[in-house]
Amino acid sequence: MTVTEPELENSPLLELLGGFIIELREAGLPVSLTENLDAMEAVTHIPLEDRESFKYALGATLVKNHTHWKAFEVVFEVYFSMRGEEYIIGSEAEGEFSGEDQEGDESALPGQGQPQGGGGGMQSLTPEQLAEMLFKALLNGDMAMLSALARQAVLRFAGMEPGRPVGGTYYLYRTLRNLDLDGVLEKLMEETKSQTSQPMSQFEERLERDEFLDRIEKLKAEVEAEIRRRLVADRGVEAMARTLRKPLPEDVDFMHASREEMSELRKAIYPLTRKLAVRLARKRRHGRKGPLDFRNTIRHSLSYGGVPAEPKFRFPRPAKPEIMVVADISGSVASFARFTLHLVYAISNQFSKVRSFVFIDGLDEVTRFFEGVEDIGEAVHRVNTEADVVWVDGHSDYGHAFDVFWEKFGRDLNPKTTVLILGDARNNYHASQAWIIQEMKKKARKVYWLNPEPRAYWDTGDSIVGEYTTHTDGCYEVRNLRQLESFVEKLV
Amino acid sequence: MENHFEDVTGVRASLSDVNYLADDGIAGIVYLAERLGKPILVEGPAGTGKTQLAKSVAEMTDARLIRLQCYEGLDESKALYEWNYKKQLLRIQAEGAGDWNEIEDDIFSEDFLLTRPLLEAIRAEDRVVLLIDEVDRVEVETEALLLEILSDYQVSIPELGTVEANQVPLVFLTSNATRELSEALKRRCLYLYIDYPDLEREREIVLSKVPEIDENLADQVARIVRSIRQLDLKKSPSVSETLDWARTLVLLGISKVDADTATETVNILLKYRTDIEKAIKEFADSPDGLSDEEE
Numbered sequence: 001m002t003v004t005e006p007e008l009e010n011s012p013l014l015e016l017l018g019g020f021i022i023e024l025r026e027a028g029l030p031v032s033l034t035e036n037l038d039a040m041e042a043v044t045h046i047p048l049e050d051r052e053s054f055k056y057a058l059g060a061t062l063v064k065n066h067t068h069w070k071a072f073e074v075v076f077e078v079y080f081s082m083r084g085e086e087y088i089i090g091s092e093a094e095g096e097f098s099g100e101d102q103e104g105d106e107s108a109l110p111g112q113g114q115p116q117g118g119g120g121g122m123q124s125l126t127p128e129q130l131a132e133m134l135f136k137a138l139l140n141g142d143m144a145m146l147s148a149l150a151r152q153a154v155l156r157f158a159g160m161e162p163g164r165p166v167g168g169t170y171y172l173y174r175t176l177r178n179l180d181l182d183g184v185l186e187k188l189m190e191e192t193k194s195q196t197s198q199p200m201s202q203f204e205e206r207l208e209r210d211e212f213l214d215r216i217e218k219l220k221a222e223v224e225a226e227i228r229r230r231l232v233a234d235r236g237v238e239a240m241a242r243t244l245r246k247p248l249p250e251d252v253d254f255m256h257a258s259r260e261e262m263s264e265l266r267k268a269i270y271p272l273t274r275k276l277a278v279r280l281a282r283k284r285r286h287g288r289k290g291p292l293d294f295r296n297t298i299r300h301s302l303s304y305g306g307v308p309a310e311p312k313f314r315f316p317r318p319a320k321p322e323i324m325v326v327a328d329i330s331g332s333v334a335s336f337a338r339f340t341l342h343l344v345y346a347i348s349n350q351f352s353k354v355r356s357f358v359f360i361d362g363l364d365e366v367t368r369f370f371e372g373v374e375d376i377g378e379a380v381h382r383v384n385t386e387a388d389v390v391w392v393d394g395h396s397d398y399g400h401a402f403d404v405f406w407e408k409f410g411r412d413l414n415p416k417t418t419v420l421i422l423g424d425a426r427n428n429y430h431a432s433q434a435w436i437i438q439e440m441k442k443k444a445r446k447v448y449w450l451n452p453e454p455r456a457y458w459d460t461g462d463s464i465v466g467e468y469t470t471h472t473d474g475c476y477e478v479r480n481l482r483q484l485e486s487f488v489e490k491l492v
Numbered sequence: 493m494e495n496h497f498e499d500v501t502g503v504r505a506s507l508s509d510v511n512y513l514a515d516d517g518i519a520g521i522v523y524l525a526e527r528l529g530k531p532i533l534v535e536g537p538a539g540t541g542k543t544q545l546a547k548s549v550a551e552m553t554d555a556r557l558i559r560l561q562c563y564e565g566l567d568e569s570k571a572l573y574e575w576n577y578k579k580q581l582l583r584i585q586a587e588g589a590g591d592w593n594e595i596e597d598d599i600f601s602e603d604f605l606l607t608r609p610l611l612e613a614i615r616a617e618d619r620v621v622l623l624i625d626e627v628d629r630v631e632v633e634t635e636a637l638l639l640e641i642l643s644d645y646q647v648s649i650p651e652l653g654t655v656e657a658n659q660v661p662l663v664f665l666t667s668n669a670t671r672e673l674s675e676a677l678k679r680r681c682l683y684l685y686i687d688y689p690d691l692e693r694e695r696e697i698v699l700s701k702v703p704e705i706d707e708n709l710a711d712q713v714a715r716i717v718r719s720i721r722q723l724d725l726k727k728s729p730s731v732s733e734t735l736d737w738a739r740t741l742v743l744l745g746i747s748k749v750d751a752d753t754a755t756e757t758v759n760i761l762l763k764y765r766t767d768i769e770k771a772i773k774e775f776a777d778s779p780d781g782l783s784d785e786e787e
């Protein structure tokens with residue numbers, strides 16, 4: 001069945017959906033017109049009260065890339081789960097939410113029913129009683145109680161005030177600090193140990209702890225969601241959606257990634273390298289045409305009544321380049337170097353040889369860390385901790401690093417070598433020694449420079465990237481995984 | 493075609509009757525696919541039940557499963573249809589000097605057509621579920637072959653005309669995401685990502701697939717696997733590996749997994765040496781939780 005046009009028009013739900021899709025696009029998710037229409041049709045098959053199904057219906061029609069799911073969820077939450085008066089900051093003064101002030105439409109939250117009862121009278125609990133309830137709920141895995149307690153905790157501890165321009169993280173921090181979850185975890189473990197007849201083995205303890213950690217994570221998520229709801233009620237959906245908007249993992253800036261984003265990036269790198277490797281292997285096979293494959297041509301000619309209408313070619317084996325990576329691993333550019341090394345080694349079978357060098361003001365060859373290892377991530381980690389890269393003071397000195405490189409390894413450059421230099425070229429006003437790059441260029445096949453800074457910052461302050469890159473075959477801005485992937489693909 | 497599915501809960505229950513444990517997302521999207529008459533593109537880590545979902549939906553709807561296994565180099569003649577050249581040649585030879593137009597009409601008729609999975613699904617008279625497995629393995633250009641079927645449920649054969657489906661079959665495409673699929677393909681599909689199951693669902697899967705196991709052991713298995721998946725591994729254990737492990741434990745007559753058993757059998761769950769070492773280290777000493785975020 002399909003939706004008829006008039007229905008599409010005046011329905012407030014579809015209007016809401018329209019706004020939702022605009023917001024998704026603002027967040028960077030590509031939503032096409034067909035998908036938009038699909039979503040509108042999809043929701044007509046879903047009972048509106050069923051918020052989970054509603055969410056999945058929209059997700060399945062609008063989000064076709066799993067790494068975008070998180071961004072989708074945040075927008076969804078802001079849009080559909082947080083419209084309702086009970087979240088207005090200050091409503092705590094009136095005590096518990098009665099539940100009937102909701103119109104029964106968008107504000108009906110899944111799981112909202114039960115905790116109300118459990119929360120009845122929570123206002124009057126002493127802090128000790130509240131802590132005790134939290135402890136019990138965590139011990140027994142009582143999720144309904146936990147979400148009621150999360151709400152109560154936010155009311156009491158977050159100290160939210162209408163119109164105050166602080167972010168959600170601040171409130172989250174305040175709430176969690178008051179809950180002292182680390183301490184609670186230890187108490188939970190003690191309680192469990194005292195309840196078992198035999199002493200627990202380390203292994204059992206570990207599993208038990210992981211279970212509690214899981215419950216605590218769920219509690220934190222509830223607290224976070226509660227804070228977000230209240231912020232939305234205070235500032236409005238559109239403003240909140242804007243604040244909460246997060247870059248997609250592939251667009252996160254290496255140089256400014258938060259801890260959490262870093263961990264997302266680390267997770268993203270494995271599937272990314274796998275994808276890239278498969279794609280490159282395929283490209284190699286199908287890339288350029290080699291000599292005519294006679295038998296294959298004849299075989300196919302059968303489809304044309306014996307006429308060799310579609311000549312088939314053997315695939316050539318183009319010579320694989322040798323790669324030398326020379327990377328600045330000081331402070332702000334370290335993570336960029338890490339990801340690049342990771343990616344290059346992950347596809348090292350595309351190259352006849354990969355050698356790597358890292359520097360700050362001194363330079364060290366680190367090829368050895370990667371030889372015969374299965375886990376590139378670990379090798380990269382060792383590079384960061386074990387390489388010998390400090391010469392004087394541990395501030396980047398490109399000039400000196402290039403001196404060392406040239407003296408020790410310059411003779412290894414040959415017409416098959418491609419050199420990748422990684423860094424922001426912020427040289428702390430040391431001598432540039434740019435002539436070395438010029439010499440490298442004469443001996444090597446190609447020399448490229450990858451810079452993790454936005455192009456607009458190049459050659460400002462102590463950045464002297466231009467001085468170097470006039471001698472190279474190209475300088476690329478590589479600020480995120482997306483740009484890194486596309487450069488590496490070009491390289492092969 | 494009448495709707496089989498009453499509601500999402502119903503789908504979930506019916507899937508569980510055929511031993512497929514779905515969550516609300518999976519059941520919801522299967523339900524929607526049937527309502528909207530749209531294919532489902534299923535992505536997710538290896539061994540999380542993508543292929544099995546298509547098989548189980550076929551089983552639960554009493555439909556015949558038609559499977560197109562994709563591989564690099566798959567082409568029209570293997571996916572859609574092919575003319576039977578040998579037979580055509582014989583026919584031409586047998587005719588000798590006949591009327592060419594007549595022969596041509598004849599040799600490009602149904603009798604000379606070799607039906608491949610996609611066409612077979614379109615022409616089926618009985619109820620079918622079409623599974624296009626591991627679609628990311630074909631080249632991007634080959635995806636084009638699928639588009640007509642996925643949006644219009646029809647196949648155009650130049651010599652014969654357009655073959656339209658008698659019924660809209662449920663179509664599943666699976667992908668391990670070794671490459672991005674084309675926008676054109678994605679637009680035609682509902683998207684379903686099947687991740688590793690949560691603790692409860694994994695336990696249920698174990699109980700349903702390894703009926704000999706007792707509940708406590710199944711619970712332990714699911715817990716340990718969950719803890720292992722939190723480690724920073726090259727490859728996390730898949731559901732199939734969980735099941736293999738559970739079966740092994742049952743065979744070994746183990747009723748409770750301790751650190752030693754886990755250490756000795758962890759090679760069933762993990763495939764990389766470094767992953768195995770990491771896990772073993774974690775089993776042995778574990779002062780503060782399986783947290784791996786620090787570098």
Ligand SMILES: Nc1ncnc2c1ncn2[C@@H]1O[C@H](COP(=O)(O)OP(=O)(O)OP(=O)(O)O)[C@@H](O)[C@H]1O
Nearest residue numbers: 511512513537538539540541542543544697731732
């Ligand atoms: N939800 C589930 N309910 C029951 N069995 C499941 C479920 N998920 C996975 N399994 C079982 O796990 C095994 C692996 O599933 P399947 O082959 O479908 O994985 P897949 O996602 O297609 O993997 P791959 O990406 O490697 O093709 C099968 O034995 C399947 O029966």
Ligand SMILES: [Mg+2]
Nearest residue numbers: 542543544666
């Ligand atoms: Mg499969």
